[in-house]
Amino acid sequence: MTTIDTFGAKGTLEVGDRSYEIFRLSAVPGTEKLPYALKVLAENLLRTEDGANITADHIRAIADWDPSAQPNTEIQFTPARVIMQDFTGVPCVVDLATMREAVTTLGGDPNKVNPLSPAEMVIDHSVILDVFGTADAFERNVDLEYQRNGERYQFLRWGQGAFDDFKVVPPGTGIVHQVNIEYLARVVMVRNGQAYPDTCVGTDSHTTMVNGLGVLGWGVGGIEAEAAMLGQPVSMLIPRVVGFKLTGEIQPGVTATDVVLTVTDMLRKHGVVGKFVEFYGKGVAEVPLANRATLGNMSPEFGSTAAIFPIDEETINYLRLTGRTDEELALVEAYAKEQGMWHDADHEPAYSEYLELDLGTVVPSIAGPKRPQDRILLSESKVAFRKDIHNYTSDPEGTDAAATPHSKLDEAIEESFPASDPAELSFADDDAVIATAANGSTGRPSKPIRVRSAERGDFILDHGAVAVAGITSCTNTSNPSVMIGAALLARNAVEKGLTSKPWVKTNMAPGSQVVSDYYEKAGLWPYLEKLGFYLGGYGCTTCIGNTGPLPEEISQAVNDNDLTVTAVLSGNRNFEGRISPDVKMNYLASPPLVIAYALAGTMDFDFEHDSLGTDKDGKDVFLKDIWPSSQEIDDTIKSAISQDMFRKSYADVFKGDERWRNLPTPAGDTFAWAQDSTYVRKAPYFDGMELEPAPVEDIKGARVLALLGDSVTTDHISPAGPIKSGTPAAQYLDAHGVERKDYNSLGSRRGNHEVMIRGTFANIRLRNQLLDDVSGGYTRDFTQDGGPQAFIYDASQNYQAAGIPLVVLGGKEYGSGSSRDWAAKGTRLLGVRAVITESFERIHRSNLIGMGVIPLQFPAGESAASLKLDGTETFDIEGITQLNEGKTPKTLKVTATKDNGDKVTFDAVVRIDTPGEADYYRNGGILQFVLRNMING
Structure with a gap:
C-alpha cells in the first residue's frame, strides 16, 4: 500500500451498496488527454507512489507526456497479477523453490519467497496430438499427457500448496489466454479494499490477448515474471503510443483472422517494436470482443508491447456473457467512467503516430x-x-501434379514403377517427374510419390x-x-x-x-x-x-x-x-x-x-x-x-478431473528434489552466490558460439518441439535410462536445466554461418585443432572447461518469437557473455540482461558481414567495468582479432536501456538482484 499521496488523489467510489478506495486521475492535471493505455499506467504510478522508486516526478512525467518525443523517462510499473502457462511457468516455480533454499543458505527466511500479487498458471502446453481422427483421441491424449508429465504436475501441485496466492488450472481445461479472458481477468481489480485497473504480465508473449478486454498486459520472460510475483516492479520507458483508427465493417466472407493478418502486415511495415498500439474510433464499437481479443493476441507478431482496446459497452456485454456477476459488471462500468477510461468514440486522444484501416477493405488472407x-x-x-x-527444394520444375486427376497420375506411376503388392508401402524413385501425366509445365517442382497404406488407402504425395x-x-x-x-x-x-x-x-x-x-x-x-x-x-x-x-x-x-x-x-x-x-x-x-x-x-x-x-x-x-x-x-x-455454458465450465476450474485430484502431492515449505528426476531439477542460478555481487568484468579472448543472420527468433534459440534421437538432449535422457518413446518434448522438460541447455540453439532450421550449408544445433569447436564441426552444447562445454567466454553474433530483429524464458537462460548457461546484433526484439533483449548477458548492437549501418567478421575471430570487449561505478556506457570498444593477427575494431552500442536493467546486470541477473534485496531488506 502506498504511503505517499502527493496529489491528494486518494478517495472513495460508491458502487451500489459497496465502497472502494481509488486513486482519482482527475487529481493530476493533464491525464485527461492521455491515451487509454497511458491512463492505466498513470493510475498505477499514482497508487504505488513511494517517494523512492515511484515519485511525484514520475507521475508528472506521464501526465505531461509528449506524444512526439522518443521514450526517455523510466518508470516502474507494478502489475496487478501474473499469468503463466506450464511450459514457461514450471521453470518459474522451480526457480522460486530454489530461491527458498538459497535464502536459507544465506541466512534468510525461506517463507519470504512468496508471490506478493496473485499468480495463476494454466496447464495448456503439454498435451501432444499423438492420437487424431478418432472418437477417443481426447481421452487417449490426456492419458498420455499425464503419463509423461506426472512428475511436473506433482511439482505444480506442491507449489500450489506451498506458495500463497498461487493457483493452478489443471490440464484439459483450455488455453491460458482464453481462460484468462473468459474467467481469470478482472478488468477492475479489487484487493484490500482498493479498486484499480486489472493489469498483468505473463510468461507467454500472447498475454496481450487480454488487451481486447481493456486489460493492459504483455508477455515477459519467466525471470521477469518471477520478479513481478515477488513484488519487483517492471522497469520500462514511457512508450510511444500508436493510434490505430478503425472504420467501416467487415464484409461477408471475410473473417477476424483476415483482419488480424492485415493489421499484422500494416503494423510490421509501420514499425511498432517497443510501442503501445491503441485502437480507437467509431469502428471500435463494430468490433466484437472476440475479434478484439484476436487482434490483441497478435501484438507480438506486429512487434508492439501491447495492442489494446478501451473499455466500452461491448466489454460489459462480454463480461456478462462469460458469467461475471452483476456486482463486477457495475464496478467495471462505474470505475472506467469515473477515471475517464470509458471509450468515447467522438474523442480522439493525442497519439505519437497514426494508422487507419477501413474494415470494409479487408480481403481473405x-x-x-x-x-x-x-x-x-x-x-x-x-x-x-x-x-x-523454390526456396525449399532443389528439384527441377515439373508438372501440375496437384491439378492432374489422380487416376492419370496413378497410371503414369504404375507404368514406370509397378507395385508388386497393393498392401505394401512403396515409393516412386526420388527423381521421378511424371511428365506423361502433365497438363503442361507450370514452373512448380514436382515429385509425385505413391504411398500405399492399409489404414488410409493409396494416394499420391507431392x-x-x-x-x-x-x-x-x-x-x-x-x-x-x-x-x-x-x-x-x-x-x-x-x-x-x-x-x-x-x-x-x-x-x-x-x-x-x-x-x-x-x-x-x-x-x-x-x-x-x-x-x-x-x-x-x-x-x-x-x-x-x-x-x-x-x-x-x-x-x-x-x-x-x-x-x-x-x-x-x-x-x-x-x-x-x-x-x-x-x-x-x-x-x-x-x-x-x-x-x-x-x-x-x-x-x-x-x-x-x-x-x-x-x-x-x-x-x-x-x-x-x-x-x-x-x-x-x-x-x-x-x-x-449462453452464459450458463461459461458458468458451468468455470464453476470448479481449479479442482481438475479425477486424474489431477489423485496425483500424490508432496508437502513442506521447500521441495524435496528427486535426484533421478529428468523433469524437475534444482536450478543452478544461485550456486555459489554471495550476499554482495562481485564486480562485473570486461570480456577477453571470447570465441563465437554462433554467427547468425536476420530474423533469428527465440524459437530458433529456445529448446522446443520433439527430442530427436542422437542429439545432446537425447543422449542425456539415454544416459538416465529414459526410453526413446518416453523422451516427450523439450518444452515439457523445461524444469530440468540439463535437458534445456542441450536443446538451446538446436532448432533443426537454425543456420550457423560458421558452417557451410549445415542446419541445426552445430558450430565449430576452436578448442580442437582446425575447429571441427560439433554440437553447440558439446563445444560450449569444452569452451567453459577451458575458461573461454563466448559471444553470439546476429543480424536484424534478433529474438522475435514466443519462446522467451529459455532463450535467455540457455544462452547464459552455455557460457555466452555477450550477444552482438544489428537489432533486438524487446523482450529477448531485456531477458538477456535478466540472465547477466550483455546485449550489444553493431554501429548503425554496420553488420558482421560489413565488418568482414566470419566468426573465427577472438573478441575483446572493453568498458563493461564502468558499470561498477554506477555508469552505463553508451558504447563499448570491441576488438575482433583474426587468426593472422589482423584486428577489426568497432564501438558497439550498449542496449542496457534503463537504470533498473543496469542493476540487474551488475548483480548477475534479475533473480540475484531480487534475492539480495529480499535478504538485505
Missing part, C-alpha cells in the same frame, strides 16, 4: 510460409506458393501436400465467429459429399470447453468428425509444435524423398521447424480455411478456380459453394452460446 507478417491474399496463394517452394491441418491456438479458438464458421463449412462440405484428403493430419483443439458445448448444442460435432476434426485436446497443440508425429508411412515418404510438405493452422506462429520436423512450409489461416485446405489437400490450390471435388450429381464444388453466410454464423452464435 493467409500468411506464410515462415513468418506471421508475410501476408498473402488468398486469391494469390497458389502463385505465392509456387514462388516460395511437394505442397498439406500434411497438417490444425484448428488450434489461442488466437482464433476464442472467437465464436470463426469457430462456428469452420463448423458450418464442415457441415456444408459433408452435405456435398466432400472429404478431407487421407494424408492430412487433422486437429481440433479448442481453447476452452465452452467451444465443445456450443458445437454440441448447435449439432455441428458430427460434421467436423466426418472430416477427421475430432476433439484432440484443450490446449496449445499444433501452434507450439505439439503436433505429434505424422503417420509413419507419410513421415517416411516425406523424409526418404525429401518432400516439401506444408502445414495450415489457425495459430499465430509459423516459424521454421516449429510445427513439425517433417514440415518445411507453414501457413496461418482462419479456422474455416484450415478445413478448406484439408479438403484441398495441397497448398498448390486456387480456391476460386480449382474444384474441391464433386457432389453426388458429379457437379464441381468450389469453396464459395460451401462457405457459410455471415447471417447464418451470427444466428448460430445467438442460438448456441
Whole structure:
C-alpha cells in the first residue's frame, strides 16, 4: 500500500451498496488527454507512489507526456497479477523453490519467497496430438499427457500448496489466454479494499490477448515474471503510443483472422517494436470482443508491447456473457467512467503516430510460409506458393501434379514403377517427374510419390501436400465467429459429399470447453468428425509444435524423398521447424480455411478456380459453394452460446478431473528434489552466490558460439518441439535410462536445466554461418585443432572447461518469437557473455540482461558481414567495468582479432536501456538482484 499521496488523489467510489478506495486521475492535471493505455499506467504510478522508486516526478512525467518525443523517462510499473502457462511457468516455480533454499543458505527466511500479487498458471502446453481422427483421441491424449508429465504436475501441485496466492488450472481445461479472458481477468481489480485497473504480465508473449478486454498486459520472460510475483516492479520507458483508427465493417466472407493478418502486415511495415498500439474510433464499437481479443493476441507478431482496446459497452456485454456477476459488471462500468477510461468514440486522444484501416477493405488472407507478417491474399496463394517452394527444394520444375486427376497420375506411376503388392508401402524413385501425366509445365517442382497404406488407402504425395491441418491456438479458438464458421463449412462440405484428403493430419483443439458445448448444442460435432476434426485436446497443440508425429508411412515418404510438405493452422506462429520436423512450409489461416485446405489437400490450390471435388450429381464444388453466410454464423452464435455454458465450465476450474485430484502431492515449505528426476531439477542460478555481487568484468579472448543472420527468433534459440534421437538432449535422457518413446518434448522438460541447455540453439532450421550449408544445433569447436564441426552444447562445454567466454553474433530483429524464458537462460548457461546484433526484439533483449548477458548492437549501418567478421575471430570487449561505478556506457570498444593477427575494431552500442536493467546486470541477473534485496531488506 502506498504511503505517499502527493496529489491528494486518494478517495472513495460508491458502487451500489459497496465502497472502494481509488486513486482519482482527475487529481493530476493533464491525464485527461492521455491515451487509454497511458491512463492505466498513470493510475498505477499514482497508487504505488513511494517517494523512492515511484515519485511525484514520475507521475508528472506521464501526465505531461509528449506524444512526439522518443521514450526517455523510466518508470516502474507494478502489475496487478501474473499469468503463466506450464511450459514457461514450471521453470518459474522451480526457480522460486530454489530461491527458498538459497535464502536459507544465506541466512534468510525461506517463507519470504512468496508471490506478493496473485499468480495463476494454466496447464495448456503439454498435451501432444499423438492420437487424431478418432472418437477417443481426447481421452487417449490426456492419458498420455499425464503419463509423461506426472512428475511436473506433482511439482505444480506442491507449489500450489506451498506458495500463497498461487493457483493452478489443471490440464484439459483450455488455453491460458482464453481462460484468462473468459474467467481469470478482472478488468477492475479489487484487493484490500482498493479498486484499480486489472493489469498483468505473463510468461507467454500472447498475454496481450487480454488487451481486447481493456486489460493492459504483455508477455515477459519467466525471470521477469518471477520478479513481478515477488513484488519487483517492471522497469520500462514511457512508450510511444500508436493510434490505430478503425472504420467501416467487415464484409461477408471475410473473417477476424483476415483482419488480424492485415493489421499484422500494416503494423510490421509501420514499425511498432517497443510501442503501445491503441485502437480507437467509431469502428471500435463494430468490433466484437472476440475479434478484439484476436487482434490483441497478435501484438507480438506486429512487434508492439501491447495492442489494446478501451473499455466500452461491448466489454460489459462480454463480461456478462462469460458469467461475471452483476456486482463486477457495475464496478467495471462505474470505475472506467469515473477515471475517464470509458471509450468515447467522438474523442480522439493525442497519439505519437497514426494508422487507419477501413474494415470494409479487408480481403481473405493467409500468411506464410515462415513468418506471421508475410501476408498473402488468398486469391494469390497458389502463385505465392509456387514462388516460395523454390526456396525449399532443389528439384527441377515439373508438372501440375496437384491439378492432374489422380487416376492419370496413378497410371503414369504404375507404368514406370509397378507395385508388386497393393498392401505394401512403396515409393516412386526420388527423381521421378511424371511428365506423361502433365497438363503442361507450370514452373512448380514436382515429385509425385505413391504411398500405399492399409489404414488410409493409396494416394499420391507431392511437394505442397498439406500434411497438417490444425484448428488450434489461442488466437482464433476464442472467437465464436470463426469457430462456428469452420463448423458450418464442415457441415456444408459433408452435405456435398466432400472429404478431407487421407494424408492430412487433422486437429481440433479448442481453447476452452465452452467451444465443445456450443458445437454440441448447435449439432455441428458430427460434421467436423466426418472430416477427421475430432476433439484432440484443450490446449496449445499444433501452434507450439505439439503436433505429434505424422503417420509413419507419410513421415517416411516425406523424409526418404525429401518432400516439401506444408502445414495450415489457425495459430499465430509459423516459424521454421516449429510445427513439425517433417514440415518445411507453414501457413496461418482462419479456422474455416484450415478445413478448406484439408479438403484441398495441397497448398498448390486456387480456391476460386480449382474444384474441391464433386457432389453426388458429379457437379464441381468450389469453396464459395460451401462457405457459410455471415447471417447464418451470427444466428448460430445467438442460438448456441449462453452464459450458463461459461458458468458451468468455470464453476470448479481449479479442482481438475479425477486424474489431477489423485496425483500424490508432496508437502513442506521447500521441495524435496528427486535426484533421478529428468523433469524437475534444482536450478543452478544461485550456486555459489554471495550476499554482495562481485564486480562485473570486461570480456577477453571470447570465441563465437554462433554467427547468425536476420530474423533469428527465440524459437530458433529456445529448446522446443520433439527430442530427436542422437542429439545432446537425447543422449542425456539415454544416459538416465529414459526410453526413446518416453523422451516427450523439450518444452515439457523445461524444469530440468540439463535437458534445456542441450536443446538451446538446436532448432533443426537454425543456420550457423560458421558452417557451410549445415542446419541445426552445430558450430565449430576452436578448442580442437582446425575447429571441427560439433554440437553447440558439446563445444560450449569444452569452451567453459577451458575458461573461454563466448559471444553470439546476429543480424536484424534478433529474438522475435514466443519462446522467451529459455532463450535467455540457455544462452547464459552455455557460457555466452555477450550477444552482438544489428537489432533486438524487446523482450529477448531485456531477458538477456535478466540472465547477466550483455546485449550489444553493431554501429548503425554496420553488420558482421560489413565488418568482414566470419566468426573465427577472438573478441575483446572493453568498458563493461564502468558499470561498477554506477555508469552505463553508451558504447563499448570491441576488438575482433583474426587468426593472422589482423584486428577489426568497432564501438558497439550498449542496449542496457534503463537504470533498473543496469542493476540487474551488475548483480548477475534479475533473480540475484531480487534475492539480495529480499535478504538485505
